[in-house]
Amino acid sequence: MNQSAPLDANPLELIACHECDTLHRIPELAPGRSAHCSCCGALLLHNPKGGLDRPIALNIAALLLLVLANAFPFMTLQISGREQTTTIIGASQALYEAGMAPLAVVVIITTLIGPALVVISSLYVLLGVRFRLPLPMLRSMLSWISHLQPWGMLDVFMLGVLVSFVKLAGMADMVMGPALYAFAALIVISAAAMSALEPHLLWQRLGLPGGQPHAR
Amino acid sequence: MRARDLGLASCHTCSLLVRMPASGHVHCPRCGSPVHLRKPNSIGTTWALLIAAMIMYLPANLLPVMATTYLGNTQADTIMSGVIYLLHHDWPLAVIVFVASVLVPLLKILALLYLLISVQRRSPLRKAQRTRLYRVTELVGRWSMVDVFVVALMAALVQVGALATIEPGGGALAFATVVILTMLAAMSFDARLIWDEYGEHYGTAQQAR
Structure with missing residues (x-):
């Protein structure tokens, strides 16, 4: 941080910590490096390795896994010769059928709609920036990603799967469905996709609308 | 040197530094989101969401989250009785569920109470630790949703006619509400406060008028 440096030189080099408001002048980060706040330790900026191509590849993989994880049975329960199978959507559907529509909405948003929107909007923005396509709504999509991320709870859902496995094992035979393997891979891939995408860098590349210089 | 001292505000969506006009109302030139020096009415909103979460915490823990009917016998389970059941079958998992569903919501509510009260009293103490506490609070909150997913999965799987059925209970809805309310409360709290x-709060209020 340099107090005497002129503010208008290049405002993009200047970042205020979101958690303590300390101003930092950040040099261009080498790939794989990140900058933390000198005052409170919060992450200021991260420059993931692999540029834009890596998050594009990871998000395409995540999209495919998302389709697979939803297209096949997730778990099968066998009890005295009878079988009951469920999918990810089935979990939310069961709540809806039991008269708990609000809870069904929460579950479907956190397990399907939220993660799907994050992956799709990430891909849309990444492809738009990577290939300099004048896509509509690019900026609003990018704004949405960080607001949507906390509501995608694939990892938490996976813990829920483990717990219900143990709970039901005493009552019935549990069989893992193919979707469960896709889902396990999806958690790893989508976590990698999220950490490979740094919205701040995408905003820097987008710049101000109409390609104006970064002056206020 | 802090951004506010220079009349600069960081856009919460895209982190662009924007010079605040006297009116206090400006949209980010880069992403179009409204920019504020601090999240507007952060303390009031956080209090409201937190009090709502504390009220919902009672039904979330007292009402059954699901009712299991097995060979004609119906048994209602609360969050805590679910943890105790797991303790007999797989204790490491029981510890994880206990932390995620019982400890995390409680500690999260206490942490936000402490942060709100210390900010309102303008405490000069342990600022870095309180910021770290806020960061952890924001990160771990979502894991409490695990029991809601357990109920949803079990209700979807255990539908084998007269043999065994599992019905979700009102506690699950209350519990999901607590998780969402505390997540929103953490998001509306502005750690920069x-x-x-001392005195800066008034400075902003006057500027905004």
Whole structure:
């Protein structure tokens, strides 16, 4: 941080910590490096390795896994010769059928709609920036990603799967469905996709609308 | 040197530094989101969401989250009785579920109470630790949703006619509400208030008028 440096030189080099408001002048980060706040330790900026191509590849993989994880049975329960199978959507559907529509909405948003929107909007923005396509709504999509991320709870859902496995094992035979393997891979891939995408860098590349210089 | 001292505000969506006009109302030139020096009415909103979460915490723990009917016998389970059942079958998992569904919501509510009260009293103490506490609070909150997913999965799987059925209970809805309310409360809290010096709150209020 340099107090005497002129503010208008290049405002993009200047970042205020979101958690303590300390101003930092950040040099261009080498790939794989990140900058933390000198005052409170919060992450200021991260420059993931692999540029834009890596998050594009990871998000395409995540999209495919998302389709697979939803297209096949997730778990099968066998009890005295009878079988009951469920999918990810089935979990939310069961709540809806039991008269708990609000809870069904929460579950479907956190397990399907939220993660799907994050992956799709990430891909849309990444492809738009990577290939300099004048896509509509690019900026609003990018704004949405960080607001949507906390509501995608694939990892938490996976813990829920483990717990219900143990709970039901005493009552019935549990069989893992193919979707469960896709889902396990999806958690790893989508976590990698999220950490490979740094919205701040995408905003820097987008710049101000109409390609104006970064002056206020 | 802090951004507010220079009349600069960081856009919460895209982190662009924007010079605040006297009116206090400006949209980010880069992403179009409204920019504020601090999240507007952060303390009031956080209090409201937190009090709502504390009220919902009672039904979330007292009402059954699901009812299991097995060979004609119906048994209602609360969050805590679910943890105790797991303790007999797989204790490491029981510890994880206990932390995620019982400890995390409680500690999260207490942490936000402490942050709110210390900011309102303008406490000059342990600012860095309080900021770290806020960061952890924001990160771990979502894991409490695990029991809601367990109920959803079990209700979807255990539908084998007269043999065994599992019905979700009102506690699950209350519990999901607590998780969402505390997540929203953490999001509406502005950690930068921890660092604002005495008098700065008034400065902003006057500027905004």
